[in-house]
Amino acid sequence: MSNSSADSGITTPATKVNLMGMGQARMEAFFEELGEKKFRATQMLKWIHQLGVTDFQQMSNVSKDLRNKLSELAEVRAPEVIQQLDSADGTRKFLIRVSGDNAVEAVFIPEGERGTLCVSSQVGCSLDCSFCATGKQGFNRDLTTAEIIGQVWIAARSFGQLQETPVRGARRVTNVVMMGMGEPLLNFDNVVESMNLMMHDNCYGISKRRVTLSTSGVVPALDRLGEHTDACLAISLHAPNDELRNQLVPINKKYPIAQLLASAKRYIDGLPDQRRKITIEYTLIDHLNDRPEHAFELAELLKDVPVKINLIPFNPFSLSNYKRVSNNAMRRFQTILIEAGYTTTIRTTRGDDIDAACGQLAGQVEDRTKRSARYKLDHQAFLDASNDVIPVKMVN
Numbered sequence: 315m316s317n318s319s320a321d322s323g324i325t326t327p328a329t330k331v332n333l334m335g336m337g338q339a340r341m342e343a344f345f346e347e348l349g350e351k352k353f354r355a356t357q358m359l360k361w362i363h364q365l366g367v368t369d370f371q372q373m374s375n376v377s378k379d380l381r382n383k384l385s386e387l388a389e390v391r392a393p394e395v396i397q398q399l400d401s402a403d404g405t406r407k408f409l410i411r412v413s414g415d416n417a418v419e420a421v422f423i424p425e426g427e428r429g430t431l432c433v434s435s436q437v438g439c440s441l442d443c444s445f446c447a448t449g450k451q452g453f454n455r456d457l458t459t460a461e462i463i464g465q466v467w468i469a470a471r472s473f474g475q476l477q478e479t480p481v482r483g484a485r486r487v488t489n490v491v492m493m494g495m496g497e498p499l500l501n502f503d504n505v506v507e508s509m510n511l512m513m514h515d516n517c518y519g520i521s522k523r524r525v526t527l528s529t530s531g532v533v534p535a536l537d538r539l540g541e542h543t544d545a546c547l548a549i550s551l552h553a554p555n556d557e558l559r560n561q562l563v564p565i566n567k568k569y570p571i572a573q574l575l576a577s578a579k580r581y582i583d584g585l586p587d588q589r590r591k592i593t594i595e596y597t598l599i600d601h602l603n604d605r606p607e608h609a610f611e612l613a614e615l616l617k618d619v620p621v622k623i624n625l626i627p628f629n630p631f632s633l634s635n636y637k638r639v640s641n642n643a644m645r646r647f648q649t650i651l652i653e654a655g656y657t658t659t660i661r662t663t664r665g666d667d668i669d670a671a672c673g674q675l676a677g678q679v680e681d682r683t684k685r686s687a688r689y690k691l692d693h694q695a696f697l698d699a700s701n702d703v704i705p706v707k708m709v710n
């Protein structure tokens with residue numbers, strides 16, 4: 315589709331191409347189509363992702379003619395930040411508009427020198443894990459590459475990281491985890507292209523040991539992942555056997571634990587760096603999966619897989635009857651795994667005052683699957699019976 319501008323005679327597209335989300339290969343193809351050399355792609359990636367420049371006229375090493383041509387045809391557009399919330403502990407949450415009333419969340423968590431950004435991959439999620447606020451909202455759509463890498467751009471820029479001389483001593487995005495809203499492997503191409511931009515030397519240059527994809531277990535996509543990226547892998551396991559995992563992570567009925575672990579092991583074995591381990595995420599829920607026998611079973615299950623284990627206390631949200639694990643049960647669980655020889659950490663909850671914890675990311679999802687409506691109906695009795703229930707929290 316194109317418009318013809320009467321005075322200039324130049325044909326311009328009705329919608330400009332957004333260069334924000336283009337990886338190296340697509341960017342090179344774009345410039346070649348314009349009759350330009352490939353090195354223009356490298357220049358453009360640096361302007362956008364290292365210097366945070368979005369106005370072509372400020373790109374001083376690009377000829378005036380090309381700058382004008384780019385202004386006609388293209389744009390560099392990051393998603394819009396609706397709200398930025400800063401927690402007392404340094405956690406920063408961004409509510410990001412992704413069209414109409416829909417919004418997703420990205421969370422920056424500082425820890426000493428390290429700054430981890432938790433990035434979303436979809437508006438909502440179709441997989442409906444029983445303990446996850448995102449899942450309870452249903453699914454709307456996949457995020458574009460510009461919307462995924464745009465979260466990194468927005469956070470890095472908010473700390474003055476994207477400029478010639480970054481602010482000294484300021485926070486930086488040093489790590490990225492694809493653990494925000496959505497299942498990254500169900501938005502495969504856009505997630506892979508975005509992760510590769512995060513690790514690209516001409517962009518953010520984050521080490522492959524510091525970019526992690528987390529999945530609840532979409533095995534066919536995991537089987538293909540190694541052909542496209544060498545980022546770190548986290549598996550959301552949450553249960554030591556299929557019977558329990560089927561209740562918590564419904565996709566387990568399709569791809570049970572044995573298949574998932576075998577696929578994860580193939581991915582890690584295919585990486586050039588043999589030292590890397592799979593992170594096993596295990597959300598501990600009171601009286602459900604937090605018993606010593608679960609810890610012993612987990613230790614046995616993982617004995618032939620190179621893993622480190624990250625225990626996450628369940629973060630409650632309205633509309634969920636699950637309860638947070640007790641500190642005693644959590645310590646007991648950790649001790650059993652450590653004694654069995656596993657590196658086992660407990661993820662501390664951060665950004666409590668701004669609802670920024672794992673599994674609490676809600677954003678705003680106009681649910682195309684109508685799951686949220688069904689879920690609210692199913693839980694009406696529970697809601698009616700409870701005095702202190704707050705409606706689903708939407709951050710405005």
Ligand code: SAH
Pocket residue numbers: 445446447492493494495496497498528529530549550595597626627628629630631672673674
């Ligand atoms: N869909 C992907 C990535 C997003 S979820 C996945 O499931 O791995 C990121 C992590 O948060 C997962 O390990 C998930 O299990 C965990 N999580 C979800 N809801 C949670 C909650 N209410 N409390 C604690 N952790 C939660």
Ligand code: SF4
Pocket residue numbers: 439440441442443446447448449450494495496497530550
């Ligand atoms: Fe989706 Fe992950 Fe939440 Fe499951 S835990 S519903 S896969 S976002």
